[in-house]
Amino acid sequence: MHNISSASLTKNSKIKFKEYELSNGLKVILSKDSSVPSVAVNLCYHVGSKDEDPDKRGYAHLFEHLMFGGSKNIQPGDYDRLAQSHGCENNAYTTEDKTCYYLLAPSHQLEFALWLESDRMLGFGIPEESLLKQKEVVIEEKKQNFDNRPYGTVSIEMASRLFKKSGYRWDTIGDIKDIEKASLADIKAFYEQHYVPNNAVLTIVGDIEFDSTFKLTEKYFGSIPQSLNGQRKKFQEVVLTAEVTENILDNIQLPGIFIAYRVPEENSREFYEFDILSDILSTGESSRFYNEIVYKKQLAAEIGCWVDAKEFAGVFYIYAILMPGVKIQTVQKEIDRIIDEVKAGKLTEKELEKIKNKVETRNTYRLQTNLSKADILSHYKTFYNNPELINTNIENYHYVTLNGIQESAIKFLNNSNRVVLNYLPAEGKSANTSK
């Protein structure tokens, strides 16, 4: 095996794009790709669950649902119906930091897509009826994806123990009690504060012409008034000082261990180091965790590791689902032993190079679709005012060194800086029921 030179890293063709800003502060990014007659329209609002008030947990996500429930010229229920009858696929998602809406339209329906999307930035039109219905839908979503799912409550249980002051201390799904009491006035206030052009990035990627597309964005979005009321809360959070370990009973057969360390935010130097480290530990069957804990010692049925990177903080997650009959302490000891090896500088150049090759492959594949490119461009513009990161972030991975990983591991992967949740079978359940 030999080194893959840095020259070959830059061989991929760059994603070309143009940036604009409308007079109301809406940022617009356009990128052309005519391989199929289709366009992706991504509208990213810089608001997520961390921006919610502590007694209004889950409003950003509830609001995402409500954005399909009527706007100035679109009747409740018509957003989806119109999108589909014009040949569009559409959806949305909410994170702690942003809420993104997207439409995938046949290219001849681009103007329709902009008409439809701009209307819900233009004016509030959500009736009480939509609010009532979507509260119920969100409550069922929480049951389906959290309460009724094995280990499904981890993100909720982790958030409140990892974070103490900021809005990161609750999960994006929020709290049922808060959701139930949401009033139309609350919802309208949320909309007026956050759903304004100067708090959003509009990215259009696909079979377009730059000039005519920019003119269309001006036509539909240009006259929407900006608002300067949206003062961003200053981010405040405390550092963790002592390890937290908790046992949680769940409707499961195999125990699971979930470990989370607080690490720096996305796009920091440390983020790239921890991202690579997480791959060294758990991506591919030759990775350290997999090879030692799943393959050689057969202690875990599955194991994983990743960085949950947010705007102002990061979390380095490790989890393992145990093989039947294995003790949680045994697996924790193995995980800790491997983390200690990382801190002792035992990783090899070959492992680093392997993961850099993996990152390059992954980075190449994620630039395949218009939807993915639009999402990435919007993301980097929203948080770093730098969409060019779509082309250059690979360099940040390339600069990562073993020394850097070791130093960051020593600094952040400490017991006092982590939460350990042991998920155990609730009474009456046992992993040894099989003969």
Place this chain on the structure above:
Amino acid sequence: MANTLVAQDEKLDRTKPPKPGPPKDVLFPDYFDTTLPNGINVLVIENSKIPAVSVRLVFKDAGSYYDGGKFGLASLTAELLTKGTKNRSATQIAEEIDFLGGSINSGSDWDGSYVSLSLLKKHLDKGIGILADVVLNPTFVEDEIARVKEQRISSILQSKDDAGNLSEKKFYKVLFDQHPYAYPSEGTEESVKILSKADFESFYNNHYGPENLILAFVGDITKEEAINFVNTQFSNWNKSSSENRDIKLYLIDDTKPSSVYIVNKPGAVQSSLRIGHIGISRNNPDFIAVTVMNTLLGGYFGSRINYNLREKHGFTYGARSNFNPRIYPGDFSVDADVRNEVTDTSITLIIGELKKIISEEVSDDELETVKNYLTGVFPLQLETANAVASRVINLKLYNLPKDYYSKYISTINSLTKQDILKAAKKYIRPDNLFIVASGDADAIKDKLKKFGDVEVFDADDKVLDPPLEKGE
């Protein structure tokens, strides 16, 4: 500036959607298709948008349909391919392929077994060497067999915690009865436990060979390069794998009155529903009509079933209906996770929608919307080389006409309300439903009796209540 914007906005009528320009033609990409003397069907789907290549192998007649009662055999045979060859240990295979930044995946479903390699083009040479090795020279060593069996058993155990998984498995079991589709491809705890080295070797010998292989090169690769790889790596493969192909057809009784099966999950806060019956095979000539009908019924967000259960009633996060087509007729099912208190009401609403679609013509507006949706999103299904390849492989695996995808849009547009009603009447039977709910039996059982005889099972499929009465 503000004034000009206001002026512009006054001209702008936002109350109606703007008129579209003419639609562009959507062309299904050309591909290269040839069959080698040893029987391998080579496909090349070229697309140099990103400098990456996938190589996808599909072995027909090598799915779990051919497990022969040893459930999980096809799937574990596929998994074991990458766990040791005459030239490389499992660890070496993992290290070499990981180092290239690539991945090799293998697995099975009911209809076939699959191996695929994905990596950047610059590593293709080395990657194909590893791929050919795992396909041609697997050794099925004992300690790797033991390991994958343990892993599989724990994953089966884990899946019993998942309500959707429980209801799906029960649904297939009662629906397909004696047919191989009744059993999960991954196997059961009992069946996996007793699989032996001889089983794997024999499955490999009987079901992996050049004449049932579709070999697709996908992405940044020319047909010349692809043929060159085939000639170096696969052209000497001449073993015959055609013996002992059991193609017994299984009869399924699909005329039984509706009946209810509950998989008990004490304390569950929702019921996971699977409601349906036998569907159609993939090469059924009515497939596109059925797709349009089903999309309108429950196949997309704006469908009748999702609208009714989610948007109108708020009973669920989402409800869907699907025809899962396979080589032999698969299933038709409506799936939704609904809260306990409305489990029976949801089933009533779903059955109501099934009855409506077989008794009334759909509206012009609904049909127009579904046609526009399905034809509008079709380009997205051609956006990546792998998405195109999946479709080309389907043509081959299911013996569909070569012009199937080039006629796809015009076929959809030609369908009438009468065609939709005809397809619904022919393929949806609201009085012969298998109704499966995984949820808290105590909370839901009594209210489900109105839909048919109710049987209750635990997660291990043992009968809880009432005592088992064998159906005929």
